[in-house]
Amino acid sequence: MKRDRKYLSFYYETTEEFPDISLDPKKTALCIVDLQNEFVLRDFGEALAFKKAGEWERWIPFHDRLDDIVIPNNKKLLDFFRENNMTVSFGRIACQREDGEDRSPVQKSEGWNNMLIHTDSFAAQMVEPLTPEKNEIVVNKTTDSVTTGTNYLQLLRFMGIETVVVTGIVTDQCVASTVRGLADEGLKVICVEDACASGSQELHDAELKIMNIIYCDVLSTNETIQLIKKYLD
Template sequence: MKRDRKYVSFYYDTTEEFPEIKLDPKKTALCLVDLQNEFVLRDFGEALAFKEAGEWEKWIPFHDRLDQMVIPNNKRLLDFFRANNMTVSFGRIACQREDGEDRSPVQKTEGWNNMLLHVDSFAAQMVEPLTPKANEIIVNKTTDSVTTGTNYLQLLRFMGIETVVVTGIVTDQCVASTIRGLADEGLKVICVEDACAAGSQELHDAELKIMNLIYCDVLSTDDTIELIKKYLP
């Protein structure tokens, strides 16, 4: 499969041919990361805080990308995985205690990562139209990575999963941490570039360039679906 040279880094800039991506749909899972009401909605959660702080203007491109590209592409992937009876999973920031004392230290620290989303709150739920259905796995985390401090890796092993297709927000934080965690555990990872977003396009592109061909294969939604179709019975 041809790769988008936009995401080929210094380490591979002289490489012309890349290995073919092979997968088994029965052993492939989709993982949507942190696409929650708190972070996605324009009239709730973080968006209201940005508006109150006078910082909303710089976040409009992020929300435009979410509304116009990321959410629709995640819905396409969800529909495709569901239609083909493939494994669907969700990683979300959510604590068990209302006071947030079960959160990791990084999420108790003042600053960007300080967030308290109780598992039952509206803020913690996956945004419409990406609501989980029965029989789909929801992993609650108080860390960046879906793999750290959770049983996600164990669940993947129990189900015989070998490849994980990762989407979500933000590319340079929770998405990247999840991809690295999966790769370090020996799983093959596909990051769907137009189903992810970072605070800025610059951060998004830089992180994908860093991870591509080392920790994951960076593909578009169209290419990901076409790749899986090639291996469907």
């Protein structure tokens, strides 16, 4: 199977053909990571903090990508999974205690990863076009990876899931950690390149190149949907 050579790293840049990707739609889950009000909205949460700090201008391309590409493609994937009765799951940063004492040390530290988002808060909710529906799994995490410190892997095993389609933000942190966690547990992973975003396009592209083929297959939204359609009854 051909791959987008943009996302081939040093290790695979001389490889021309790769094995075809196979999957069972009944054993495939969508995992949407951290597309929450806190991080996506332009008039709330982190965006307000960036504006107050005088850093908003450099974050505009990130939010443009979210609004114009990432959120629409996640909605497209979400609708497709729902229409075909496939498993849908969400991973979100959210703590159980209002004081945040149940957060991991990294989320209590100073700097970029320091955040306190309670499960019941508006900030914790998935952005409105991606609101979870009944029977869809929502995993609360206080770490980067959806697989670390949660029961997500156990739930996937109980449901017989073998392949996970991962989307969300940010590519080089929570998305990448989740992809690696899933891969290390023996699951097949597809990371949807135009349904993810990093703070910069450079970081996004670099992380996808690092992960591709080794930890996941990097595909576009349309490629992912067409692949699944091949295996639908």
